[in-house]
Amino acid sequence: MSDYIDEHGGPHVNLLKHQARLVRLKLLNGTVVLGERHDKPAARAIIADLLIARVVTRLFLELNDLGALGEEEFLFVLKLLDKKHGNSISLETLLTIAAFNHVPVVGYDNASNDEGRFKPTTSEGMANRNLEMGRALTAQGGPGALALVGSFHLYPKHSGGDFSTTLQTYGNIAFSHAIDLSRY
DSSP, rough: OOOOHHHHOOGHHHHHHHHHHHHHHTTTOOEEEEEEEEOHHHHHHHHHHHHHHTSSEEESSSOOOOGGOOHHHHHHHHHHHHHHHHSSOHHHHHHHHHHTOOOOOOEOOTTTTTSSSSSSSSSHHHHHHHHHHHHHHHHHHOOTTEEEEGGGGGGGTTTTTSGGGGGGHHOOOOGEEEEEEOOO
């Protein structure tokens, strides 16, 4: 493992190192989804370490399709998101590490691309986003694929009230392969 967990794990370093080992093992059998609080670095520290260890084959980020934006516009959006959330490990840092290690990055969130039908943070909007993100994970996931998402996507109370509308269900992800790190 690299130093990201050591530098950003705070009092939870040992727990996060344990979680990183578990994620590494789970990646052998399929896609893993890490839930985060967008302003806390725990999930991103684990992702950075696993990218550097070269065990991630594809990285999914909670962003719109990366190919839909030009590079300048995309970097502008990333910088806005990073400034808004104030995470000590920026999305731009994750993209840089992924590029350096030749790991393709997929933007798999349609939050601003649903023809205005739903507000992205309502339960209907979250369910719709989970459906679209789940389709991307089903189509492009598999062993070695690692997805980062706000932890609310993992819980039914935020997406309509039952597990049928969670990201795990729509993405055919084993519930044991969805790990909420939002409290660290």
